[in-house]
Amino acid sequence: MNILYISYWEVNDPLTTSTVFPHLEILNSFTNVNQIIFTSAERSGKPVNININLPKLKHIPLFSKNLNVNILNKIIDFISFHNQLKQAISKYSIDIIIARGALAGALAYKIYRVTKIPFFVESFEPHADYMREAGVWGKYDLRYLFQKKWERKQLEYASGIMPVSDNYKRYLTEQGGDSSIIFTISCCVPVDKFRFSEDKRNTIRKLLGISPNQTVGIYVGKFGGLYYDNESFLIFKQVFDNYKKDFKLIILSPDNKDILLNNLKKAGINEKDVFIGFAKHEEVPGYLSASDFAFALYKPSPSAKYLSPVKIGEYWANGLPVLCAGEVGDDSAIIRKDYAGAVFDPNQASIEDAVKKINLLIAHPSTRSRIQNLAEKYRSFKIAINVYLHFYGQTK
Numbered sequence: 001m002n003i004l005y006i007s008y009w010e011v012n013d014p015l016t017t018s019t020v021f022p023h024l025e026i027l028n029s030f031t032n033v034n035q036i037i038f039t040s041a042e043r044s045g046k047p048v049n050i051n052i053n054l055p056k057l058k059h060i061p062l063f064s065k066n067l068n069v070n071i072l073n074k075i076i077d078f079i080s081f082h083n084q085l086k087q088a089i090s091k092y093s094i095d096i097i098i099a100r101g102a103l104a105g106a107l108a109y110k111i112y113r114v115t116k117i118p119f120f121v122e123s124f125e126p127h128a129d130y131m132r133e134a135g136v137w138g139k140y141d142l143r144y145l146f147q148k149k150w151e152r153k154q155l156e157y158a159s160g161i162m163p164v165s166d167n168y169k170r171y172l173t174e175q176g177g178d179s180s181i182i183f184t185i186s187c188c189v190p191v192d193k194f195r196f197s198e199d200k201r202n203t204i205r206k207l208l209g210i211s212p213n214q215t216v217g218i219y220v221g222k223f224g225g226l227y228y229d230n231e232s233f234l235i236f237k238q239v240f241d242n243y244k245k246d247f248k249l250i251i252l253s254p255d256n257k258d259i260l261l262n263n264l265k266k267a268g269i270n271e272k273d274v275f276i277g278f279a280k281h282e283e284v285p286g287y288l289s290a291s292d293f294a295f296a297l298y299k300p301s302p303s304a305k306y307l308s309p310v311k312i313g314e315y316w317a318n319g320l321p322v323l324c325a326g327e328v329g330d331d332s333a334i335i336r337k338d339y340a341g342a343v344f345d346p347n348q349a350s351i352e353d354a355v356k357k358i359n360l361l362i363a364h365p366s367t368r369s370r371i372q373n374l375a376e377k378y379r380s381f382k383i384a385i386n387v388y389l390h391f392y393g394q395t396k
Contacts, residue, residue: 219251
């Protein structure tokens, strides 16, 4: 079987490394997969090198035209990518198409309409609603209207739909989706790679000048969009106020450091109590090991309950309780049910209560190992393997 695997991210995007490559490795391990043609959407205009070596994998970058007018660029890219994908299908005798996410799924659907090659969409989420709720797309924005339409078409014509949360699976079936082709694959993480390490904890704490008796909170990711922006720093400040002098904060973010430092200053946080940096994906477990709990700062929105944040899975794999802002995917319910952190509303009383719960978890000697087991249960790649076996009829 020859597979066309479509991603709408750049090949060197951290999301590609953390969420796409592991799935390509799974497909590569199946005995009756002959070849995987993997395409990525490249927008930098520079030559790319793929940092994964799989014997059945061939990478084909799809280069954006990078026009100054965003919506025109999107249209031209969509047409150009569509044509390049059809050429790849013809050249490599593709049997099935797998799309990573609803954006890539739109391309898969359009190709299906021409070729009738079965297509599957994993990491299927309400992308159009995410973008509208984040204020990036308007209600009458052509990008919103078309993406919304294409998501409905994917649900109607795909041979398999893999949402990232059971919440969204239930919604899709309520909207008329065929439950026999809808299987949840939450955003899986390499649990073993993210496990807690006492050696890494001591090394990073020494490097950052953090004493053994200080409590450390960590936030990994961006600010703005789906996440709180300035509000994040007000939340950090309230946590600092609860801990007084015994708290340190680690922020690992690709965002501009000067802007982050300015936001700390505005919130009244001493920058000496905060480490801001950017770590490679393989370096993140060390910083998690140095921490005692983690922040998940997603803005409340109607579709936030359909998310499955990779970072929460990584936090849990390290054994960290998660301080979660509001209802996020299936995770908020898991946090409550399995004592895997605390859920709060962004107000002082709620945060104080959440911090008390976090402290009780930190103080309990079994918390770290118990939460690591939850990562194995809810975020292991075994979940993806079982769904892949169901859909593609493989034997390993």
